[in-house]
Amino acid sequence: MERVRQGELAGLAALFERHHRPLFQYFNHLCGNPDLSRDLVQEVFFRMLKYKDSFQAGGSFPAWMYQIARHTHVDTMRKRRFEVIPGGADSPFPEPASREESADDRLSRRQQTELLRRALNRLPPEKREVLVLSRFQNLRYEQIAEILDCEVGTVKVRVFRAVRALGEIYSELARQRAC
Amino acid sequence: MSKGIVMNCEQAQQHFVDAWTGSLASDEAAALNTHLDSCGSCREEFDRAQLYWNALGALPAPEPGPDLRTAFYGRLSRIEHGAGGERTGWRWLRHPAFQAAAAVLLLAAGLGLGRYTGSREDERLADLRKEVNDMRQLVALSLLQQQSAAERLQGVSWAYRVEQSNSEVLTALLHTLNADPNVNVRLAAVDALRNFSVAPEARAGLVNALPRQNSPLVQIAILDQLVDLRDRSSVPSVALLMHEPGVSPEVRERAEWAVKRLQ
Numbered sequence: 001m002e003r004v005r006q007g008e009l010a011g012l013a014a015l016f017e018r019h020h021r022p023l024f025q026y027f028n029h030l031c032g033n034p035d036l037s038r039d040l041v042q043e044v045f046f047r048m049l050k051y052k053d054s055f056q057a058g059g060s061f062p063a064w065m066y067q068i069a070r071h072t073h074v075d076t077m078r079k080r081r082f083e084v085i086p087g088g089a090d091s092p093f094p095e096p097a098s099r100e101e102s103a104d105d106r107l108s109r110r111q112q113t114e115l116l117r118r119a120l121n122r123l124p125p126e127k128r129e130v131l132v133l134s135r136f137q138n139l140r141y142e143q144i145a146e147i148l149d150c151e152v153g154t155v156k157v158r159v160f161r162a163v164r165a166l167g168e169i170y171s172e173l174a175r176q177r178a179c
Numbered sequence: 180m181s182k183g184i185v186m187n188c189e190q191a192q193q194h195f196v197d198a199w200t201g202s203l204a205s206d207e208a209a210a211l212n213t214h215l216d217s218c219g220s221c222r223e224e225f226d227r228a229q230l231y232w233n234a235l236g237a238l239p240a241p242e243p244g245p246d247l248r249t250a251f252y253g254r255l256s257r258i259e260h261g262a263g264g265e266r267t268g269w270r271w272l273r274h275p276a277f278q279a280a281a282a283v284l285l286l287a288a289g290l291g292l293g294r295y296t297g298s299r300e301d302e303r304l305a306d307l308r309k310e311v312n313d314m315r316q317l318v319a320l321s322l323l324q325q326q327s328a329a330e331r332l333q334g335v336s337w338a339y340r341v342e343q344s345n346s347e348v349l350t351a352l353l354h355t356l357n358a359d360p361n362v363n364v365r366l367a368a369v370d371a372l373r374n375f376s377v378a379p380e381a382r383a384g385l386v387n388a389l390p391r392q393n394s395p396l397v398q399i400a401i402l403d404q405l406v407d408l409r410d411r412s413s414v415p416s417v418a419l420l421m422h423e424p425g426v427s428p429e430v431r432e433r434a435e436w437a438v439k440r441l442q
Contacts, residue, residue: 008310009255009258009259009310009311009314010310010313010314010317012255013252013255013314013317013318014317016248016251017317017321020243020247020248020251021242021243024241024242024243024247025240025241028241034241034243034244037243038243038244038246038247038250041243041247041251042247042250042251042254045251046254046258049258112234113237113238113239116231116234116235116238117238120235120238131235134196135232135235135236136235136240153193156193156194156195156196156197157189157192157193159196160192160193160195160196160228163196163228163231163232163235164224164228166231166235167227167228167230167231170231
């Protein structure tokens, strides 16, 4: 990041190579749309360039990056609030195949995965976000607390409540499917 | 034992995730277990939520695909060249008449100021060139290591954009030529190595790669390249290849042709 602060574009390319995958996954879990997620990832890196002076030397780079990512997501969703964004609950998702599984097991696992993804997409945004940050981004609680601007203890409770809410939505969806 | 720590339900819930991830200190873990043993509803919440936590971890991770990288570096390149491509309200700047007038003005100003600031500009330009080259090298090297053959092919094409003296990219291309499982990527690497042909290592690398190849297509491409480069030092190695057992008749015939041309 120091190189980017000094105006070196090669530094931005290095940051991109290191962080674009987790950022893509962050956005894709939030909005469920791979095309939009790719646009958002790009936007984050160019905002880093634009706001490079706001990064404080010695600060947590991931926390700073995800703060930019959050703002990028919020700004984009605000601009596109009248658009119908494809994806979300019904978006297709590649799944790893296992040779030992029978066809029935595979179908059952696929259905469970799909239900879980739909439940995740139905979580209120703030719950989904804390869950994505804690479960998929390998961030420490201190970093999540910095990103969300709250206490570490609050993050822990929010994560648990988000998991609990996810379970409730999942159970509801499973009941609907069984009817 | 919990060494005196006693948790209520809310405090216990704060530690659930740490317990699932195995990051609880031993005294906290003991206190949590004590609480869970005595509180049926917390135990039930803990076990149920843990199932979902674990299930989330098993969700497949989506991949961004090569388009993102292409788009990012395209936009970065536009910024590098000063175009930015970000503004939409300044279209008159793109009008040919304006651009021609601006070019004349800039040329005049440049001629006037050039003699005073020439050396400083040269330094800046050199820095900029180095930066661009570093970035291209990074992209090429990074793409050459990707799992997807399409991305490695892109990496080979980026290798054309780095300076011929770039030894890291040359080494990566030679490694690709010798180790890449995909024939198309290896063929592209042979072509890209032509860009580095002033370097003796590149020519030596081509010669050394000849007997290692299991694809006649790649061997023929290397032979053609050696002939194009008029690399006479490669004749003994090419002649050896002609007599190697297991070499395909097409390759043997091409090697004979190459030896004749080079002699």
